[in-house]
Amino acid sequence: MRAHYRLGSNRTEAAYYPMRWFVGASSFLRSRETALAMQQHRTYARIEMRISTLIANTLREAPSEAETPSHKLLLRAGLIQQLAAGIYSFLPLGWRAMRKLEQVIREEMDAVGGQEVHMPVLQPVELWAESGRLETYIPPLLIVKDRRERELALGPTHEEVVTDIFRQQVQSYRNMPALVYQIQVKFRDEVRSRGGLIRLREFIMKDMYSFDADFEGLDKSYDATFAAYVKIFDRLSLPAIPVDADSGPIGGKDSQEFMHLTEVGENTVLICNKCDYAANAEKADHRKLVLPKEDLADIEEVATQGIKTIDALAEFLKIGNEKTLKAVFYAADGEPVFVAIRGDLEVNETKLRNALDGADLRLMDDKEVGAVGLVAGSASPVGLKDMAKRPVRIVADESVQNSPNLVAGANKADAHLRNVNYERDWQADIVTDISEAGEGDACARCGGGTLDAKRGIEIGHVFKLGTVYTEKLGAKFLDADGQQQVAVMGCYGIGVDRLLAAVIEANHDENGIVWPESIAPFAVHIVALNLDQDEVRDAAERLYSELRERGVDVLYDDREERPGVKFADADLLGMPLRVTVSPRNLKEDAVELKRRTEADAELVPLSEAVDKLAGMAG
RNA sequence: CGGGGAGUGGCCUAGCGGUUCAGGGCACCUGACUGGGGGUCAGGGGAUCGCCGGUUCGAAUCCGGCCUCCCCGACCA
Numbered sequence: 001m002r003a004h005y006r007l008g009s010n011r012t013e014a015a016y017y018p019m020r021w022f023v024g025a026s027s028f029l030r031s032r033e034t035a036l037a038m039q040q041h042r043t044y045a046r047i048e049m050r051i052s053t054l055i056a057n058t059l060r061e062a063p064s065e066a067e068t069p070s071h072k073l074l075l076r077a078g079l080i081q082q083l084a085a086g087i088y089s090f091l092p093l094g095w096r097a098m099r100k101l102e103q104v105i106r107e108e109m110d111a112v113g114g115q116e117v118h119m120p121v122l123q124p125v126e127l128w129a130e131s132g133r134l135e136t137y138i139p140p141l142l143i144v145k146d147r148r149e150r151e152l153a154l155g156p157t158h159e160e161v162v163t164d165i166f167r168q169q170v171q172s173y174r175n176m177p178a179l180v181y182q183i184q185v186k187f188r189d190e191v192r193s194r195g196g197l198i199r200l201r202e203f204i205m206k207d208m209y210s211f212d213a214d215f216e217g218l219d220k221s222y223d224a225t226f227a228a229y230v231k232i233f234d235r236l237s238l239p240a241i242p243v244d245a246d247s248g249p250i251g252g253k254d255s256q257e258f259m260h261l262t263e264v265g266e267n268t269v270l271i272c273n274k275c276d277y278a279a280n281a282e283k284a285d286h287r288k289l290v291l292p293k294e295d296l297a298d299i300e301e302v303a304t305q306g307i308k309t310i311d312a313l314a315e316f317l318k319i320g321n322e323k324t325l326k327a328v329f330y331a332a333d334g335e336p337v338f339v340a341i342r343g344d345l346e347v348n349e350t351k352l353r354n355a356l357d358g359a360d361l362r363l364m365d366d367k368e369v370g371a372v373g374l375v376a377g378s379a380s381p382v383g384l385k386d387m388a389k390r391p392v393r394i395v396a397d398e399s400v401q402n403s404p405n406l407v408a409g410a411n412k413a414d415a416h417l418r419n420v421n422y423e424r425d426w427q428a429d430i431v432t433d434i435s436e437a438g439e440g441d442a443c444a445r446c447g448g449g450t451l452d453a454k455r456g457i458e459i460g461h462v463f464k465l466g467t468v469y470t471e472k473l474g475a476k477f478l479d480a481d482g483q484q485q486v487a488v489m490g491c492y493g494i495g496v497d498r499l500l501a502a503v504i505e506a507n508h509d510e511n512g513i514v515w516p517e518s519i520a521p522f523a524v525h526i527v528a529l530n531l532d533q534d535e536v537r538d539a540a541e542r543l544y545s546e547l548r549e550r551g552v553d554v555l556y557d558d559r560e561e562r563p564g565v566k567f568a569d570a571d572l573l574g575m576p577l578r579v580t581v582s583p584r585n586l587k588e589d590a591v592e593l594k595r596r597t598e599a600d601a602e603l604v605p606l607s608e609a610v611d612k613l614a615g616m617a618g
Numbered sequence: 619c620g621g622g623g624a625g626u627g628g629c630c631u632a633g634c635g636g637u638u639c640a641g642g643g644c645a646c647c648u649g650a651c652u653g654g655g656g657g658u659c660a661g662g663g664g665a666u667c668g669c670c671g672g673u674u675c676g677a678a679u680c681c682g683g684c685c686u687c688c689c690c691g692a693c694c695a
């Protein structure tokens with residue numbers, strides 16, 4: 001799986017990069033001599049890395065703040081160091097992995113025609129006002145002031161900036177589709193960072209944006225990028241599945257996330273056990289129970305002393321939860337909203353927020369409910385608007401429409417109403433799907449499937465934005481008929497730090513990291529034992545320099561440590577190939593070669609070692 | 619922001635009012651032995667016990683306030 005992506009293999013896009021670069025360079029660079037010189041220079045410049053002088057210590061015990069495997073290993077292997085909550089430095093080994101990871105992403109973005117740019121972190125707030133997100137972006141933009149009191153946002157994402165680039169640089173359909181990407185640091189004033197690199201306040205993101213002449217074009221760009229993402233995760237030995245997603249504050253319609261399923265993930269994903277339906281719980285559809293038709297009965301009040309919850313109510317009346325009507329009060333941008341949903345269902349706040357056009361939502365407490373003039377625990381949509389002291393919007397889940405004769409609150413303590421029916425007894429301002437799907441629910445896509453709930457790390461997200469930003473920012477172009485059109489936009493993100501963490505989550509064992517070859521900081525880890533013996537030191541040094549001359553990334557453990565320490569560190573650091581140089585092996589004119597993924601080692605004659613390793617490590 | 623937990627040399631921790639209380643392990647420095655899975659011995663450097671204030675003859679230890687970090691929840695790559 002990993003092997004065929006090695007440099008110099010049949011992966012054309014990878015192999016051709018240097019040449020592509022020369023083609024685009026000035027004529028002075030086109031001479032063959034210059035090209036050769038540069039290639040040679042590149043070879044000789046292979047990084048020097050001896051563990052004796054490496055800026056990082058391995059830790060036998062993980063710092064207590066780390067809980068997830070990736071967080072522990074990142075710290076124990078000396079890949080990262082925390083500066084503040086959600087803010088980390090990358091140490092040399094960690095940064096090399098990051099750069100290799102970026103390179104994998106870069107190659108696949110280039111392969112679908114992406115053009116790499118670099119956009120600013122500092123963005124004038126006026127640009128955000130233009131898109132309308134200055135007020136709506138949540139959590140709020142991190143804004144700094146310069147010495148002239150001008151306000152600049154620290155970019156949490158770059159839709160505005162890239163659209164500004166497009167509107168200035170592209171005027172014709174002939175130059176489209178335009179695919180622009182960058183790998184750039186982002187700042188988000190996250191409410192809570194977590195899990196080491198899983199959720200950060202400052203992080204590195206690959207964000208690509210596509211501008212197409214029409215929606216068919218958008219579909220193509222979207223599909224191409226989607227396929228590129230699949231390739232990327234493949235090259236990283238990282239299992240990932242696409243799921244339907246909510247588009248959140250980025251906006252747009254279609255949106256999918258790539259999830260790596262793992263217990264430590266912070267998202268809940270619902271996956272059908274029969275068809276290929278999978279969705280983030282925020283977005284997931286499910287088939288709700290359909291109640292049998294009944295004749296509508298007259299409303300009657302029942303005494304329900306002290307009953308405040310649906311479960312208690314259902315038990316008291318000896319009915320199922322699905323025969324009750326649940327009332328939940330939210331404050332949406334501070335305004336009271338009454339949410340009605342059938343008692344067997346839960347409110348999905350993301351769906352509710354979308355129904356309310358992205359309002360800032362929170363549950364109201366009993367005191368606030370009382371202040372509006374209503375009774376928490378026994379609230380009802382029936383007659384609600386008449387008794388409320390303030391205007392209250394009513395949002396209803398579609399489940400209430402065809403569910404006859406429900407039991408609802410009576411808007412006074414210790415009483416409920418039987419036989420409440422939608423339309424006849426009450427109406428909502430908005431009726432839509434706002435219910436939360438969960439484990440065991442029926443799949444809405446297929447017949448007979450049920451949904452499994454799994455946890456996942458969101459490692460990529462693709463959106464069909466449409467014309468949300470291009471319209472607001474006036475990103476127009478001329479089509480073949482000379483007509484002015486608004487560009488159709490897509491955007492595609494990968495959280496690079498988080499992706500690194502996910503790769504480690506998926507590629508480690510009890511002894512440490514097991515790097516996939518594609519992003520291992522070094523391909524080969526030389527372990528030299530008994531360095532006080534000249535023949536060992538000479539052989540190890542020779543192997544080290546010859547491999548580097550052959551263009552192999554080599555990490556050399558030149559410390560005078562005991563074997564156990566060195567092997568343990570080699571396992572922890574997790575480079576794909578370990579070479580042991582020792583008196584024992586040298587007696588047989590050999591070195592010992594072991595893959596990180598395998599338990600056993602093999603002896604390789606000293607004379608063949610360089611060739612063999614160079615072949616394996618590409 | 620709500621709920622829970624924790625702050626003792628770089629890391630893990632003991633101690634939880636005085637009495638070798640500032641201790642142990644890892645890591646680090648020096649030396650010796652050792653040399654294929656975190657070895658042993660000897661010596662050594664490094665901490666105003668998160669910060670501020672209070673109680674007390676006496677505070678790492680008790681009280682109050684603050685700060686920071688971690689976990690769960692509301693948001694996101």
